[in-house]
Amino acid sequence: QVQLVESGGGLVAAGGSLRLSCAASGISFSIYTMGWYRQAPGKQRELVATITRGGRPSYAESVKGRFSISRDNAKDTVFLQMSSLKPEDTAVYYCTAHYASDYWGQGTQVTVSS
16 A cells, blocks of 8 residues: 655744655655645645656746755655745645656645745
8 A cells, every 4th residue: 555644744934944754655665756746725736846766856946946855765755845935835735656656645734924
């Protein structure tokens, strides 16, 4: 059974930082492209960042220079370091794993107060 379990969300003031973690189980983590998506109330889900199995990251324009994605294949975990947070970053953040199939976590709430 595949599980992606996010943690690290919460309430933070604008300009602050949070680090999200996603622990994977039930997959060969090292071969998967891992990613983070987010969905704000009333908006479509959007891609935030991905990292390939080779460790190459990519980012949405809206978070470039503020967010950093990384992975620890020894711990089957992917991270999203978020800095200089803005109120518009408020959303539920979802971890994803993509290879032959796509898997999603249950999401973690990030709220940035102005």
